[in-house]
Amino acid sequence: MTNKGFTTNIVHHDHKDKLTHGAIHRSIYTSTEYAYDSAEDLAAVFQGRQKGYTYARQGTPTTASLEAKITAMEHAQATVTFATGMAALTATFFTLLRQGDHLISSKHIFGNTNSLLMTLESLGVELTLVDATDAKNVAQAIKPNTRMVFVETIANPGTQIADLEKIGKICAEHKLVYVIDSTLSSPYLSTGRKFGASLVVNSLSKHISGHGNALGGAVTQTGLYDWQDYPNIYNQYKKNESNTWGLLQIKKKGLRDMGGTLSSDMAHRIAAGAETLALRMDKICSNALALADFLNQHALVSKVSYPGLVNHPQHEKAKIWFNGLFGGLLGVELKPEIDVFKALNKLETAALATHLGDNRTLVLPAAHTIYYEMGPERRALMGIADGFLRISVGIEDTADLINDFERALA
Numbered sequence: 042m043t044n045k046g047f048t049t050n051i052v053h054h055d056h057k058d059k060l061t062h063g064a065i066h067r068s069i070y071t072s073t074e075y076a077y078d079s080a081e082d083l084a085a086v087f088q089g090r091q092k093g094y095t096y097a098r099q100g101t102p103t104t105a106s107l108e109a110k111i112t113a114m115e116h117a118q119a120t121v122t123f124a125t126g127m128a129a130l131t132a133t134f135f136t137l138l139r140q141g142d143h144l145i146s147s148k149h150i151f152g153n154t155n156s157l158l159m160t161l162e163s164l165g166v167e168l169t170l171v172d173a174t175d176a177k178n179v180a181q182a183i184k185p186n187t188r189m190v191f192v193e194t195i196a197n198p199g200t201q202i203a204d205l206e207k208i209g210k211i212c213a214e215h216k217l218v219y220v221i222d223s224t225l226s227s228p229y230l231s232t233g234r235k236f237g238a239s240l241v242v243n244s245l246s247k248h249i250s251g252h253g254n255a256l257g258g259a260v261t262q263t264g265l266y267d268w269q270d271y272p273n274i275y276n277q278y279k280k281n282e283s284n285t286w287g288l289l290q291i292k293k294k295g296l297r298d299m300g301g302t303l304s305s306d307m308a309h310r311i312a313a314g315a316e317t318l319a320l321r322m323d324k325i326c327s328n329a330l331a332l333a334d335f336l337n338q339h340a341l342v343s344k345v346s347y348p349g350l351v352n353h354p355q356h357e358k359a360k361i362w363f364n365g366l367f368g369g370l371l372g373v374e375l376k377p378e379i380d381v382f383k384a385l386n387k388l389e390t391a392a393l394a395t396h397l398g399d400n401r402t403l404v405l406p407a408a409h410t411i412y413y414e415m416g417p418e419r420r421a422l423m424g425i426a427d428g429f430l431r432i433s434v435g436i437e438d439t440a441d442l443i444n445d446f447e448r449a450l451a
């Protein structure tokens with residue numbers, strides 16, 4: 042089935058497993074615990090010698106089915122799902138890094154991830170934030186205790202694009218774990234494998250589910266990294282091939298110790314949403330490009346950050362890497378003389394809300410909301426102006442969207 046297209050693979054994924062009654066979806070398994078006919082079987086499942094489920098915190102057939110779909114989308118080896126994207130990131134960092142280890146991260150990252158990295162730092166992980174749009178900055182930051190490099194494909198909210206390919210080569214050379222957060226591009230625009238990622242993180246709450254009705258996260262292992270080169274793998278997870286060890290540790294320790302498990306109900310919703318990922322992304326990306334073009338020429342807009350615009354610093358790379366698409370997120374800076382709240386209150390179609398990757402267009406005045414807590418000094422350092430809008434473009438009819446912003450800015 043893998044030689045078929047992206048959407049064909051996903052929509053026919055479950056029923057090819059010959060489910061009972063010819064069901065086309067995998068059932069929502071609500072059991073907390075799974076029972077066995079013999080004590081030998083129970084023990085074998087616990088010990089990983091036999092396939093099966095034990096306690097739903099460690100996963101269910103429903104989460105496993107979603108994991109298989111995400112693995113197929115990423116052309117990867119295996120996936121573990123979590124309750125949210127943040128739970129996926131937390132499990133990855135906390136199960137693979139130890140006190141005294143050095144982590145290199147892009148400085149252009151989602152604010153909540155930045156907050157998580159500061160927690161890691163307070164617990165003794167050494168952190169260096171670099172401008173990852175140039176791989177040289179990553180290479181220069183490497184030290185003997187460096188274990189991992191973390192970047193986002195397209196950064197939330199600034200849309201900077203990391204030097205994905207070259208960083209992959211540097212990580213391979215230095216045997217570093219390369220973690221890519223692919224949330225803003227989604228596996229439809231590009232797989233992490235293409236850039237040499239060891240692990241790919243996707244917030245399933247965003248594009249993959251798409252309908253603003255489910256939270257989830259996933260960590261996918263590409264199989265490209267040989268965990269024999271990684272010092273922090275516990276002996277009990279060193280079974281089977283050595284390119285499988287890391288994700289086994291994330292799954293076992295991450296779900297057990299932190300308990301951020303995806304529920305079967307949410308896994309089902311996300312899987313249903315994922316069936317239209319390609320269709321939604323095509324529309325979202327063409328809408329976003331049209332809106333970016335419109336706003337970029339508007340007299341009351343001082344700056345539009347969107348990888349699809351030729352003035353975006355990584356436009357040429359984005360064109361090659363993301364199948365000719367540029368994602369759905371726009372960073373828009375209104376001229377200082379504009380009353381941001383007044384303009385936003387005039388929007389009729391776009392919703393005033395946080396979140397991204399939804400079917401609906403969502404707009405947020407970043408300085409007054411997601412970046413409010415950090416205060417004016419840090420905002421100034423990060424270049425978040427008072428008039429900065431984060432726009433997550435949806436699947437609405439293009440003309441309605443452009444008219445909406447035209448009216449709001451009139």
Ligand SMILES: *Cc1c(COP(=O)(O)O)cnc(C)c1O
Pocket residue numbers: 125126127128151154193197222224225244245246247256257258
């Ligand atoms: C939203 C987001 C996350 C976190 O995902 P949640 O499902 O909201 O926890 C992680 N990374 C990026 C880039 C995001 O946009």
